[in-house]
Amino acid sequence: MKALTHKRTHKRTLLASALLTLLATSYDATTNVAVAKEHEPDPYTSSDFGGVGLLQTRTARMNSEGHITIGYSDTDDYRRTSITLQVFDWLEATARYTDLRYSFYSDDEEFSGDQTLKDKGFDLKFRLYEESRYLPEVAVGFQDLGGTGLFGGEYFVASKALSTEHLGTFDFHLGLGFGYLGQRDNSYNPFCEIADDFCVRPRRGSPGGGDVEWDKMFKGPAATFGGIEWRTPLAGLRLKAEYDPNDYQSDRLPLPIDPENPRVIVQDSFWNFGAEYAINDFLNLKLGYQRGNTMTFGFSLRYNLATAYQVKTEAPIRDAKYSSAENFNDVDIQKLSQDLLNETGLRVKEVQLNDERKDVTFYAEQTRYRDREEAVKKAARILSNELPEDIQRYAIAETNDGVDLLQYNVNAPYYKSAARGERFFREEDDAITISHVTRDSRATGTDNTTATASKFAYSITPHISQAFGGAEDFYIYQLAVMGNGSYHFSRNLKLNGTVGLNIINNYDKFNFLVDDLENPLPRVRTRIREYADNQDLWLQNAQLSYIDQAATNWYYALYGGYLERMFGGVGGEILYRPLNSRVAFGLDLNYVQQRDPGNSFSFEDYDVLTGHASVYWQPTLLPDSLIKVQAGRFLAGDEGVQFDVSHQFDSGVRAGAYAAFTNVSREEYGEGGFTKGFYISIPFDLFFVRNTRARGTVAWNPITRDGGQMLNRSIHLYETTEARGFAAGQN
Structure with missing residues (x-):
């Protein structure tokens, strides 16, 4: 036959x-x-x-x-x-x-x-x-x-x-x-x-x-x-x-x-x-x-999504001119810092002038520009126009959360001759190089009042959590307003927190907790109905964190408090990330306890030691892509590996997918087989005429179960040190 x-x-x-x-x-x-x-x-x-x-x-x-x-x-x-x-x-x-x-x-x-x-x-x-x-x-x-x-x-x-x-x-x-x-x-x-x-x-x-x-x-x-x-x-x-x-x-x-x-x-x-x-x-x-x-x-x-673009109303790069300052003392550092903030998004934290008074370094945090190259070009022109003509080098050392990321070094004479058209065949970009951040203990520090003003920061943002394809209702959601605040006690020590206010939700339809299905795993995520429905005003997170560098390419963070909506505790992370490298390595370890869904300040009996060893890789064969592999113990005590693959388009939109495979059997895990999901991260500056580094994420999780679930930490050193990645300074 x-x-x-x-x-x-x-x-x-x-x-x-x-x-x-x-x-x-x-x-x-x-x-x-x-x-x-x-x-x-x-x-x-x-x-x-x-x-x-x-x-x-x-x-x-x-x-x-x-x-x-x-x-x-x-x-x-x-x-x-x-x-x-x-x-x-x-x-x-x-x-x-x-x-x-x-x-x-x-x-x-x-x-x-x-x-x-x-x-x-x-x-x-x-x-x-x-x-x-x-x-x-x-x-x-x-x-x-x-x-x-x-x-x-x-x-x-x-x-x-x-x-x-x-x-x-x-x-x-x-x-x-x-x-x-x-x-x-x-x-x-x-x-x-x-x-x-x-x-x-x-x-x-x-x-x-x-x-x-x-x-x-x-x-x-x-x-x-x-x-x-x-x-x-x-x-x-x-x-x-x-x-x-x-x-x-x-x-x-x-x-x-x-x-x-x-x-x-x-x-x-x-x-x-x-x-x-x-x-x-x-x-x-x-x-x-x-x-x-x-x-x-x-x-x-x-x-x-790749060609999405929003025309900006930002100030254009300034015309090149000669500086009127005869020496560094003639420069109004406060006004110069404000100009850098307004036109380039660089918030100056500290200014250092070397003993010979020929090199000046601005230690600054990038607050608005995703396109760092554009911001640095604007900043170089401002410094060229305002600093004395005898300055030989200006440097912009980018920092984030108190740690040094990378330094843009501007060869002043070369840059000025190119910007002013005084020499043929010279390009301004050739005068700018990238290096590790250098701090000269002998240099003179200049007080900057913007540093004091930036110790406290706050923002109010909308937030939506959602799930599709549930048995009770196809679309389950919560729309809330999140108030975020932070206070820097020092360059490295920070207190930050988020308060949520419920606007509308239908999580009362989600009844997984009260059905008859036996679940051998601790319910670390499937209790989402209780957290979303029990309080209209809640403390999302509140933690004290200390972030610093152990060496040139080594970063570490220590943190403790209410780490996320469902768990609180203490933890730490270390990251090895060489400048302009395609590969980075990290390790995090956290001891956490489940928070009470009815009281933002109370805890329940369940606790777990969770953490992962991570490898981050930007492969040559997949330009503008990131492969992240994290192996360790998850929130339910299960052990395994999570894979996350994402790709960023020219517009800044990032699309990714993840899947976690653990030692939990299919019968123990339940419907869905394993934890997986997809997400699209969208930069908000695609919608505004002013630059912003804020993002919003739309995620799709086919089904929520308790296996393969990670702690939602607010501190991720790989994201903190984003500027150091491959093609450093352009991220």
């Missing part, structure tokens, strides 16, 4: 290969058809699942780096909401929720009420080959990776575009799918040639989902899929036709709302058709007719 199947499907494979060869053919311009490279590459439209595609299937196309799409599609049985981010030009990531309209979330009405089932999914697509003149673009993808497996599958797909002079662009796609994308079983699985195990796809194992089921990948029946997208001459209109690889006979619809008449998906045609229209650069609307019997609709919101 296996041999007969092989012969039957081998013909289909040959047909697919012939079609792929046809798609790879490129015509000459004399035939009025241009080569693929001449068609507009971006942005491409999304499938119903999210991610660049046709309707039910993906294509090999990738949008430009930083492109983000939020999409919604309604295909009657399934309503899907997705967010897709093009992390690199070769990597696309999609997070998705699928609402199963005709299925309950659970069979326990007290637990989930009448909420319909929400299935979580995460997809990845990698480009294997970029389209060339004669060959198509090729990609491999993984659907519902680490989810419940309800829509889990893998695929290879190729895409080739042909652009015409008058008829628009035709983009052809052909793929081979497995799992959910192989249900039609109309092709031979080529991996069967490697081992017979690839011919059979194992049944889904762990209940509750969350595991990455490596043993299933590229196994079992396979199906050919494909189609065409026509970018019509009418601006914004695209038409799609698709051959569906799924026959829907195996779609599982658990816990039907109407048990007497459970929903069965009927397919009258293998072909799906759709139209998508771009209203503007940000909004697309789409309609479709699928399975030969179902009208579908949806929309997508599109934006590019």
Whole structure:
């Protein structure tokens, strides 16, 4: 029987290969058809699942780096909401929720009420080959990776575009799918040639989902899929036709709302058709007719995070001029410091002049500018214009939380001649170098009144905590206002705290604590309802901290108090971070006790010793990316490793994902399998005409459980010493 199947499907494979060869053919311009490279590459439209595609299937196309799409599609049985981010030009990531309209979330009405089932999914697509003149673009993808497996599958797909002079662009796609994308079983699985195990796809194992089921990948029946997208001459209109690889006979619809008449998906045609229209650069609307019997609709919101930019109203760099100060005593240091703060964001803490009175160093903290290069260029021009002409060097030593980070050294004569245009072939940037901070004990210190004023600082910020996909309600949230304050007793010793004021929340719906599910782990995070719902005014954190340097590349911090909303205690951290290095190493150790959710100043009985050894790596092969590996003991006493990978776009927006794997068994952990999540950190200066270093983070945690949870420390030396990272001074 296996041999007969092989012969039957081998013909289909040959047909697919012939079609792929046809798609790879490129015509000459004399035939009025241009080569693929001449068609507009971006942005491409999304499938119903999210991610660049046709309707039910993906294509090999990738949008430009930083492109983000939020999409919604309604295909009657399934309503899907997705967010897709093009992390690199070769990597696309999609997070998705699928609402199963005709299925309950659970069979326990007290637990989930009448909420319909929400299935979580995460997809990845990698480009294997970029389209060339004669060959198509090729990609491999993984659907519902680490989810419940309800829509889990893998695929290879190729895409080739042909652009015409008058008829628009035709983009052809052909793929081979497995799992959910192989249900039609109309092709031979080529991996069967490697081992017979690839011919059979194992049944889904762990209940509750969350595991990455490596043993299933590229196994079992396979199906050919494909189609065409026509970018019509009418601006914004695209038409799609698709051959569906799924026959829907195996779609599982658990816990039907109407048990007497459970929903069965009927397919009258293998072909799906759709139209998508771009209203503007940000909004697309789409309609479709699928399975030969179902009208579908949806929309997508599109934006590019990498190219986001906000025009500033900051003062421009000053014109170069000659200084009127004959000696250093003629300089109004207080006014000069205020100018630096207003125009460059540098808050001067201390000024030192060497014995020969030829070198002057400004020790300052960068308060507003993410682009340190821009700030330093402005500062160098201010110093050049205001300091005496006989000064040979000015230095700006950047500090943060009382520790020295790096020093910008300005060769004054060289800089002045370049800025004033007195010498040809001289550039101002060549006069500025970066080094470790140097402190001369013999230098003369100059009092600066701005240092006294900056001992106390405060801010008021909005804050939202949220969770998606819960049994009680799809979206659980708390909106609050946070008041932050700090006081510096000295350069290194600081007291800081945060008070929260609840505005609105629906955490009273979160009932995990009071259900009947047994949990062998200490409840270090799943008691979130009590913390969010018991107090409208609470002390978020309050701690005394001491941060200093042990040596040139070594930093350490000691801290104690109410460290976060759920835990208080004492701890410390050390960090080794060479200047301009791609690698750093850290170690933190904390003894903490669980705080009382009903009283901000009280503690409960549970305590734990937690801490991690950390490696931070900015790899050459992944520019502007950070890989963080932290191994140690987590809050619930479990031990393991957390991986965190993030990438920062040119705009400053940072996107990342993390996962923690510990010695807690899947049964002990519960639904979700392991702790994981995704986040996007957005710099606020994308919204304001003035520079600011403040950020806001939008996080997505598929499910909150107690294993693999880390202490939310407010002090992280790697972030404190950000300016020392690779490409130092430009971070």
